[in-house]
Amino acid sequence: MTEPIAPSATAPAATLPTNPTTMTTAATGDLQEAFFSAMALLGKADFRLDAKFKRYASLRATLERNGTTLRANVSDGYAAGGRDVLVGLALDLTARVFRMHVPDNAYTQAYYIFRKQKSASDLNSALKKSRGRKRHLRAQGKWHDLNDIVLRMTREHALLQTLSVPKIGWNTKGGKRILGFYDESAHEILINENLDQKLVPFYVLEYVVFHELLHAKHPVKHGRERRTVHTAEFKAEERQYPLYKEAMAWLARNRVDRDWD
Ligand SMILES: [Zn+2]
Numbered sequence: 001m002t003e004p005i006a007p008s009a010t011a012p013a014a015t016l017p018t019n020p021t022t023m024t025t026a027a028t029g030d031l032q033e034a035f036f037s038a039m040a041l042l043g044k045a046d047f048r049l050d051a052k053f054k055r056y057a058s059l060r061a062t063l064e065r066n067g068t069t070l071r072a073n074v075s076d077g078y079a080a081g082g083r084d085v086l087v088g089l090a091l092d093l094t095a096r097v098f099r100m101h102v103p104d105n106a107y108t109q110a111y112y113i114f115r116k117q118k119s120a121s122d123l124n125s126a127l128k129k130s131r132g133r134k135r136h137l138r139a140q141g142k143w144h145d146l147n148d149i150v151l152r153m154t155r156e157h158a159l160l161q162t163l164s165v166p167k168i169g170w171n172t173k174g175g176k177r178i179l180g181f182y183d184e185s186a187h188e189i190l191i192n193e194n195l196d197q198k199l200v201p202f203y204v205l206e207y208v209v210f211h212e213l214l215h216a217k218h219p220v221k222h223g224r225e226r227r228t229v230h231t232a233e234f235k236a237e238e239r240q241y242p243l244y245k246e247a248m249a250w251l252a253r254n255r256v257d258r259d260w261d
Helices: 028-041 076-081 083-097 106-116 120-130 146-156 202-217 232-238 244-253
Strands: 006-010 048-054 061-066 069-075 167-171 180-183 188-192
Touching: 028 048, 028 069, 028 083, 028 180, 048 076, 061 083, 069 076, 069 083, 076 083, 076 106, 083 106, 146 167, 146 188, 146 202, 180 202, 188 202, 202 232, 202 244
Parallel strands: 048 069, 167 188
Antiparallel strands: 006 061, 061 069, 180 188
């Protein structure tokens, strides 16, 4: 038997925003990824996660914490909102379960607006407004300067030359599992500070930066389409990193979980 050690957070119920007959199948992977993004942003990366879409009649969403596991049950009505709405929902519920301040950003705004069922143009202007907010990024680490790496990689790799170069910084809240994170809303990359160590080969750090730069190159399509983070095209480009096999082998040897990045 499991007992929740923190109260569950619950979003208010509302009516479905879309006609259920036109809704595409909700993808659990998208929801899992949204929660992992939220957990990375809130510094709760080391929790296990079980997130599922449910066919609720209303826009219900709950999150419960049992020890080191977070269990989310979310109405599949939220799937139609796209990634920003799902990350916003995950941020709201996760912050509340941990009794943290709920961040006011593009994601949570998208979530609140979706819940209020405002029009798509309202959503876009709200997203644009909140993009003005700045996060302080520190690219210079103890051993490596991330700006140098990005500068060199965008020069050296033909497939990155058309990229609008994102900002990059070290992430001190990434936990052990999340190596890198591309924040699409802010066009910023965060790299786990644990990679700024002498014992981590340079090509492993470079590979993680390369991977996140590819996320910046392949923005996720919003809307009703099923979202695939690592498309076949993405994976084919990723393999063009010259030391791809070596980097993967090092990560496997050192038992670095890459279940989400
Ligand atoms: Zn990835």
